Each structure stands twice: as C-alpha cells, then as structure tokens.
Amino acid sequence: MTDGGLTFGGALFMGASWTAIVVLLVFCFARIRGRR
Amino acid sequence: MTTQRQREIWNTKVGLVFALAGNAVGLGNLLRFPTQAAQNGGGAFMIPYFVALILMGIPLMWVELAIGRRGGVHGYGTTPGMFGTLWKHPAARYLGAFGVLIPTGLVLYYTYIVSWCLGFSVFSAAGTYFGEVTREGMGTFLGGYLGTDRNPHFSGLGAAYFFFVVTVVLNVWILSRGVVRGLELLAKVAMPVLMALGLVLVARVLTLEPMAHGQSDWTVANGLGFIWNPDLSSLASAKVWLAAAGQVFFTLSLGFGAIQTYASYIRAKQDLALTGLATTAINETVEVIIGGTLAIPAAVVFFGLAGTREIAEGGAFSLGFMSLPVVFQQLPAGEFFGCLWFLLLFVAGITSSVAMSQPMMAFLQDEFEVSRRKAAVLVGVGMFVLSQPVLLFMKQGFLDELDYWIGTFGLVVMALVEIVLFAWVFGMDRAWEEITRGAQVKLPRLYYYVIKYVTPAFLLVILVVWGYQDAFGVLVMDGVPEAFRPYKWGARVLLLGLLAAIMFGVYRRWRGQPMEAEEHVHAD
Numbered sequence: 058m059t060d061g062g063l064t065f066g067g068a069l070f071m072g073a074s075w076t077a078i079v080v081l082l083v084f085c086f087a088r089i090r091g092r093r
Numbered sequence: 094m095t096t097q098r099q100r101e102i103w104n105t106k107v108g109l110v111f112a113l114a115g116n117a118v119g120l121g122n123l124l125r126f127p128t129q130a131a132q133n134g135g136g137a138f139m140i141p142y143f144v145a146l147i148l149m150g151i152p153l154m155w156v157e158l159a160i161g162r163r164g165g166v167h168g169y170g171t172t173p174g175m176f177g178t179l180w181k182h183p184a185a186r187y188l189g190a191f192g193v194l195i196p197t198g199l200v201l202y203y204t205y206i207v208s209w210c211l212g213f214s215v216f217s218a219a220g221t222y223f224g225e226v227t228r229e230g231m232g233t234f235l236g237g238y239l240g241t242d243r244n245p246h247f248s249g250l251g252a253a254y255f256f257f258v259v260t261v262v263l264n265v266w267i268l269s270r271g272v273v274r275g276l277e278l279l280a281k282v283a284m285p286v287l288m289a290l291g292l293v294l295v296a297r298v299l300t301l302e303p304m305a306h307g308q309s310d311w312t313v314a315n316g317l318g319f320i321w322n323p324d325l326s327s328l329a330s331a332k333v334w335l336a337a338a339g340q341v342f343f344t345l346s347l348g349f350g351a352i353q354t355y356a357s358y359i360r361a362k363q364d365l366a367l368t369g370l371a372t373t374a375i376n377e378t379v380e381v382i383i384g385g386t387l388a389i390p391a392a393v394v395f396f397g398l399a400g401t402r403e404i405a406e407g408g409a410f411s412l413g414f415m416s417l418p419v420v421f422q423q424l425p426a427g428e429f430f431g432c433l434w435f436l437l438l439f440v441a442g443i444t445s446s447v448a449m450s451q452p453m454m455a456f457l458q459d460e461f462e463v464s465r466r467k468a469a470v471l472v473g474v475g476m477f478v479l480s481q482p483v484l485l486f487m488k489q490g491f492l493d494e495l496d497y498w499i500g501t502f503g504l505v506v507m508a509l510v511e512i513v514l515f516a517w518v519f520g521m522d523r524a525w526e527e528i529t530r531g532a533q534v535k536l537p538r539l540y541y542y543v544i545k546y547v548t549p550a551f552l553l554v555i556l557v558v559w560g561y562q563d564a565f566g567v568l569v570m571d572g573v574p575e576a577f578r579p580y581k582w583g584a585r586v587l588l589l590g591l592l593a594a595i596m597f598g599v600y601r602r603w604r605g606q607p608m609e610a611e612e613h614v615h616a617d
Contacts, residue, residue, distance in 0.1 A: 062318045062398075063314045063318035063321060064318060066322060067318050069322050071320075074381060075381070078374060078381060083109075085367055088106075088534065089110065089371060
C-alpha cells in the first residue's frame with residue numbers, strides 16, 4: 058500500500074484489469090447475441 | 094422417481110446470464126470487496142484476487158453450472174438429487190443436504206441486511222440521518238435502527254421490522270411468479286438498473302474535489318492508488334491469499350447451492366462455458382470497476398488513508414452504513430446520492446436473496462410436489478420466523494455465528510465436496526464432457542487439469558489453514574463473553590435443526606429407492 062497517489066504501475070494495473078473485464082464482457086455478449 | 098413434472102426453463106440466453114449475474118452480484122461486490130481489499134493492503138490484495146478468480150472461481154462456476162444442468166435433466170433442482178446422479182451411494186444425497194442448508198441459512202440473515210439497504214435509501218432521501226455528521230453519530234443511528242443502541246431516532250425495532258417485512262413480501266412475490274416471470278424478469282430489469290446506478294455513482298466519485306480540510310493527499314487518485322498500486326510482497330502472505338480466495342467464493346456465490354439450482358433450469362444441450370464467463374464478466378464489472386471505485390476512494394477523500402484503513406478494519410457495515418452516509422451529508426444533493434447508493438445495494442441484494450431462497454423452493458417443488466405459490470409462502474413464512482433470533486439477538490452475535498459457519502466455512506466445505514464428487518468420483522472425463530457439451534466457446538484443455546488438480550488443492554489448502562487458524566477458536570468460542578455464549582449456541586442449534594429437517598426430507602423422499610432408479614433422463 059502506498060500513500061503517494063496512483064503510480065504509473067497502479068494506473069497500468071487498473072487500466073489492464075478494467076480493459077480485460079470490459080473486453081470479456083463485450084466478447085461474451087457479442088457471442089451470446091450472435092447465436093441466440 | 095420415474096414420473097417427473099414439467100420443470101421451467103429460462104426463456105432467453107440473455108435472461109439466463111442476467112439471472113445468474115443477479116445471483117452472483119450482491120452486497121459482497123459493493124461492500125465486502127472494498128472492505129477486504131482495504132483490510133488486506135489494497136494493491137497487495139488484487140494480484141491474489143485475480144489468481145484465485147482464474148484458478149478457482151471460474152472453474153468452480155463451470156463445475157456448479159454443469160452439476161446443476163445435469164441435475165435439471167434428471168428432474169432435480171437441488172444438490173441432494175444432483176449428487177445422487179454423480180455418486181451412486183445413498184450418502185451422496187445426505188451430503189447434498191448441505192446445498193439446501195447453506196442458501197437457506199444464508200437467506201435468514203442476508204434478507205435482513207438487504208432490508209437495511211431499503212430502509213437507509215428511504216432515510217437518505219428523507220434526510221433522516223442528516224445531522225449525524227460523524228461516524229460515531231452514524232454508528233449510534235445504525236445501532237438505534239438495529240435495536241442495539243438507544244438514540245432519539247428510533248424507540249425500538251419498529252422501522253427495522255417494517256422494512257424487513259416489505260423485503261420478505263417482495264421476495265415471496267417474485268418467487269411465487271416462478272423462474273421466467275419472476276426470477277428472469279427481475280434480473281432483466283434489475284441488472285441494467287444496477288449498472289446505471291453504479292455508473293452514475295462512479296462518475297460522481299471520480300469527480301470529487303479534495304475537501305477543504307487542508308489535507309492535500311486526501312484525493313480520489315490516492316484512493317485509487319490505495320486499491321491499485323501493486324505490492325508484490327503480498328504474494329508471500331498466506332493471510333492475503335486466503336482473504337482473496339474467500340472473496341472470490343462469496344462474490345460468485347460459489348459453494349452456496351444457488352448456482353446449481355439456477356443451472357437446473359438450463360436446457361440439456363445449452364452452452365455453459367460462455368454462460369459462466371459472461372456471468373463472471375458482469376460480476377467483475379460490478380465488483381472491480383464499480384465496487385472498487387465507489388466506497389474506498391470516496392472514503393479516502395473524506396477520511397484520508399489512515400482513516401479509511403481504520404474504517405475498513407471496522408468491517409463492511411462500518412464502511413457502507415456508517416462512513417458513507419457521513420460523506421453524503423457533505424455533498425451537494427447528498428440525499429439523492431445517498432438514496433442511489435443504498436438503492437444500488439438493495440437492488441444487488443434482492444437479486445441474490447431470491448437466488449438463495451430458490452434452492453428451498455426447488456426442493457419443495459421438485460421433491461415433494463408442493464405448488465409454486467405454496468412453496469413461496471412456506472419459504473417466506475419460514476424466512477420470517479427463523480430470522481427472529483437474528484433481529485432480536487444482533488448485539489449478542491447471533492448473526493456473526495450464523496455467518497461464520499454458513500457464509501464462510503460452509504461454502505468452502507461444500508465447494509470441496511462438490512468438486513471431489515464431480516471431478517474424481519463421477520470422473521474427470523465425464524465431467525469435462527458435461528462442462529463442454531454445447532459450449533459456444535472452446536475451453537482450453539488446461540482447465541481439465543485445473544479442475545481436476547489445482548482447484549481441489551486450492552480449496553483443501555484454504556480449508557486446512559482456516560480450520561487451523563480460525564475454526565477451532567470459533568468452535569470453542571475463544572474470547573466470547575460468557576453472557577453471549579447461549580446465543581451463539583442458539584445459532585448452532587438453529588443450523589443443526591435446519592440440517593436435520595432437510596436430511597429428514599431427503600430420507601422421506603428417497604426412502605427405499607435404489608440409486609439405479611435415477612437414470613430416467615428427460616433431455617430436451
């Protein structure tokens with residue numbers, strides 16, 4: 058834990074995690090809607 | 094049983110995914126997750142969390158979906174029948190009784206907590222607690238509401254009972270409408286509403302300006318840094334790994350018995366792999382993106398990092414019901430944002446409380462041919478009556494005792510039992526065929542080995558370490574005041590009584606029936 062704001066590494070980790078989750082969400086719903 | 098009644102089936106794929114997501118998304122995503130993250134060092138928590146999600150959470154989700162769909166094909170909506178199809182031994186059905194006990198035990202206190210969210214959304218809109226501008230003041234307000242403290246706002250448990258009854262009636266009404274017109278319709282409405290509420294609140298938190306208390310480091314960026322700045326030293330901490338694994342369990346509703354029941358309403362050849370991934374993706378959106386951005390960063394802006402750590406040490410209720418209301422009071426239109434926050438919790442909670450009630454509904458409907466409406470009323474009355482000690486003996490730790498054995502220890506035991514039955518007794522080749530049948534995405538073969546070896550080993554380690562660290566102390570009531578012990582014993586007797594009743598039900602239902610009689614498959 059750090060008290061010095063969001064570091065570059067933290068921003069990268071957060072951005073990568075958010076992106077991975079959103080990409081998974083979009084991928085899943087694209088497949089679900091495509092084959093309904 | 095050779096004659097089976099027609100069971101309901103989810104109407105649409107999107108409805109199924111929303112219903113499963115509604116099952117998984119709950120108070121754990123918005124309250125428990127930020128609290129656990131803050132208690133375990135913020136950035137130190139997230140790496141073990143994602144590892145546990147990939148190696149344990151997602152595989153277990155597929156396992157539970159596969160066990161549930163297989164059970165539904167055989168006409169079973171709960172784990173006693175389902176386990177009987179995996180292991181041809183009478184003991185399997187009695188082990189399955191835990192899959193009815195856990196969600197039923199959980200719902201006894203979970204529904205009560207969900208009702209607090211409804212109450213606090215009304216109190217926020219009406220500004221009832223406005224004026225209680227410290228955490229101590231809000232703690233007294235909450236204590237007054239729960240009857241554990243005296244204050245000028247509440248003279249007894251009247252308000253708590255009112256919102257509890259409203260929540261129970263709402264549960265019964267949704268359950269009585271059945272799978273498609275009740276659970277699926279609720280999910281189709283609730284999930285988009287939940288996302289919208291969450292995103293409005295996220296936008297509000299991300300635009301919070303530092304407050305004028307002269308603390309330049311009390312900012313949203315510091316709050317996000319607290320959660321996200323990675324700390325690799327955590328990888329060596331058993332405590333953090335256990336907390337992360339426990340959170341993954343709770344957030345995905347694994348080991349509850351509720352995912353299996355929802356999966357029993359899936360068609361025999363319908364996809365599970367993509368369904369499980371989509372459910373996980375929605376759950377993680379609400380947990381990591383929404384849950385991770387709301388409570389902690391907002392608390393850091395108003396209380397600073399040290400204050401936020403202290404709040405988190407006080408637990409999820411300290412964060413959600415005592416600290417954030419103090420924050421709302423300092424925001425323009427705080428009544429509105431406070432109402433949105435508690436409505437968000439309520440919507441997340443109600444979709445989970447109906448899911449926890451559904452296994453008992455299915456047990457009554459499928460195994461004892463009780464009509465849907467009658468089962469819903471029985472579940473509602475049972476929920477209300479058996480919850481009474483939770484309401485009346487809150488201060489004495491009745492809820493905490495139930496939560497430990499059911500909501501913490503029980504989940505891991507149940508998950509270990511089901512994965513051993515599925516991957517080892519039923520056999521991993523057949524299990525893999527069950528999971529991948531009808532799959533709309535190709536699962537990596539690596540997961541065959543993960544499910545067979547890694548996930549059970551992960552669960553076994555959690556169980557052994559928890560048992561060593563906590564369970565024995567809780568069992569012998571280490572540090573529990575003498576005056577509270579009878580109430581803790583009362584919680585145990587309630588759980589054992591409930592388990593005995595469910596096991597008696599299993600005995601009555603399958604008395605004298607050979608295991609071979611179960612293979613009358615109704616595929617569609």
